[in-house]
Amino acid sequence: MTTTADYGEKIPNNVRLHEDRRLQRALESWQPNFLTWWQTMGPTLPTQDVYLRTAVNVGRDGWAQFGHVPMPEYRWGIFLAERDPGRTVGFGEHKGEPVWDKVPGEYRAELQRLIVIQGDTEPASVEQQRNLGATAPSLYDLRNLFQVNVEEGRHLWAMVYLLHAYFGREGREEAEELLHRNSGSEDSPRILGAFNEETPDWLSFYMFTYFTDRDGKYQLGTLKESAFDPLSRTCEFMLKEEAHHMMVGTTGVDRVVQRTVEVMREHDTADVGGLGAIPLPVIQKYLNFHYSVSLDLFGGETSTNVANYYTAGIKGRWMEDRRKDDHKLGSDSIMVDALVGDASGEPSIGQTEVSALVGLNTDLRREYIADCQGGVKRWNRILEEGGVTQRLKLPHAAFNRKVGAFAGIEATPDGEKISAPEWQRRQDEWLPSAVDKTYVRSLMRPVHERGKIAAWIAPPRNGINGQPFDYDYVHLA
Numbered sequence: 126m127t128t129t130a131d132y133g134e135k136i137p138n139n140v141r142l143h144e145d146r147r148l149q150r151a152l153e154s155w156q157p158n159f160l161t162w163w164q165t166m167g168p169t170l171p172t173q174d175v176y177l178r179t180a181v182n183v184g185r186d187g188w189a190q191f192g193h194v195p196m197p198e199y200r201w202g203i204f205l206a207e208r209d210p211g212r213t214v215g216f217g218e219h220k221g222e223p224v225w226d227k228v229p230g231e232y233r234a235e236l237q238r239l240i241v242i243q244g245d246t247e248p249a250s251v252e253q254q255r256n257l258g259a260t261a262p263s264l265y266d267l268r269n270l271f272q273v274n275v276e277e278g279r280h281l282w283a284m285v286y287l288l289h290a291y292f293g294r295e296g297r298e299e300a301e302e303l304l305h306r307n308s309g310s311e312d313s314p315r316i317l318g319a320f321n322e323e324t325p326d327w328l329s330f331y332m333f334t335y336f337t338d339r340d341g342k343y344q345l346g347t348l349k350e351s352a353f354d355p356l357s358r359t360c361e362f363m364l365k366e367e368a369h370h371m372m373v374g375t376t377g378v379d380r381v382v383q384r385t386v387e388v389m390r391e392h393d394t395a396d397v398g399g400l401g402a403i404p405l406p407v408i409q410k411y412l413n414f415h416y417s418v419s420l421d422l423f424g425g426e427t428s429t430n431v432a433n434y435y436t437a438g439i440k441g442r443w444m445e446d447r448r449k450d451d452h453k454l455g456s457d458s459i460m461v462d463a464l465v466g467d468a469s470g471e472p473s474i475g476q477t478e479v480s481a482l483v484g485l486n487t488d489l490r491r492e493y494i495a496d497c498q499g500g501v502k503r504w505n506r507i508l509e510e511g512g513v514t515q516r517l518k519l520p521h522a523a524f525n526r527k528v529g530a531f532a533g534i535e536a537t538p539d540g541e542k543i544s545a546p547e548w549q550r551r552q553d554e555w556l557p558s559a560v561d562k563t564y565v566r567s568l569m570r571p572v573h574e575r576g577k578i579a580a581w582i583a584p585p586r587n588g589i590n591g592q593p594f595d596y597d598y599v600h601l602a
């Protein structure tokens with residue numbers, strides 16, 4: 126067992142890479158391709174160096190170090206959480222058996238697919254966010270953007286390591302493909318819809334890190350339960366880094382709402398559009414968009430594939446060991462969202478009962494929704510404390526869906542089913558319109574001066590790693 130990272134190596138790692146020359150060489154030949162991808166598809170704002178956190182260890186304390194680093198020289202490493210030698214499979218038909226150090230032949234294709242899909246999202250978000258540096262509201266925010274970017278790069282490394290180490294030639298080919306698909310590309314887009322959307326402004330960035338990165342947290346949480354131990358340990362460590370990404374999103378939206386409240390009070394009007402702040406209805410529309418596309422990432426309400434992953438032991442539930450059932454779900458059931466026929470035979474928004482195994486996507490989405498509710502609660506507290514009566518809310522699960530039971534219908538944020546023409550006519554009431562987007566973009570002027578901040582967002586309560594807000598987080602080139 127080793128937890129200390131080897132930093133003398135070309136690729137920092139705690140997986141004893143030097144003991145497997147073939148694997149080491151394969152990864153070292155992928156490394157320049159990764160760097161080329163970073164240079165061509167990564168952050169576009171030229172910088173000298175950035176105050177970044179770098180993972181150096183996986184222990185309880187001191188797993189990361191902070192310092193100013195030129196971004197292309199960031200030490201992207203391979204880190205697996207510490208091995209638990211007595212760990213057994215926690216669910217499915219292999220429950221209680223020792224976990225797997227190798228990929229069982231019968232589950233090879235499924236495991237590879239899950240790793241590729243997870244791996245594809247990591248570089249995608251870097252691509253989506255590549256131009257945001259040019260309009261950062263402060264050096265603090267700029268630094269956070271780059272921190273998220275380098276860590277998504279490291280998450281790509283984490284998945285590529287698994288592909289190289291455990292999936293042979295096919296795994297190496299998939300690792301190449303992860304650099305060739307690109308977010309929003311016509312010919313070879315990223316695999317999942319939300320990762321081909323633009324992140325054109327900072328309100329979108331905070332909403333993305335709140336809602337879409339949070340989907341990542343839940344997917345990693347289910348893979349952390351996997352009987353394939355290297356996957357489990359990789360995801361466990363990734364979740365540690367992911368917590369910072371959640372913080373960026375949560376506090377980012379906090380600060381936008383905070384500033385809007387201040388301007389509303391100052392001018393005694395809800396109409397802050399001309400006053401340099403983002404009106405609450407526009408914040409609500411951005412929330413509606415990012416939340417609904419993120420719900421799609423959980424897949425259909427029912428899935429026999431996911432039932433099979435569970436039974437096989439390769440993908441578990443969120444917090445599997447806290448569930449008080451037999452962890453096999455052979456005879457349990459669950460209510461899932463569905464279109465059901467009303468009296469006239471018209472399909473209407475409702476629920477239907479299915480076997481718990483088949484409904485696992487719904488189970489995970491439900492955990493996610495409850496978590497998202499937490500954000501809305503805190504943003505509403507900011508509104509309340511600011512003496513503002515308006516509130517934000519999560520739209521109904523049927524709103525703006527492209528995947529699952531409600532993909533074929535249109536619904537309002539309140540969950541009222543409407544016709545396609547009505548949706549066409551009214552969608553600008555609920556999703557960011559061209560006018561909203563243009564307005565938000567008009568606010569996106571860079572503030573790259575130490576200690577200064579843009580007028581549409583409040584400063585953070587705390588800096589990074591104990592540093593003040595006016596610290597020199599980024600040195601521009």
Ligand SMILES: [Fe+2]
Pocket residue numbers: 247276277280341367
């Ligand atoms: Fe990630």
Ligand SMILES: [Fe+2]
Pocket residue numbers: 277338341367370
């Ligand atoms: Fe993330």
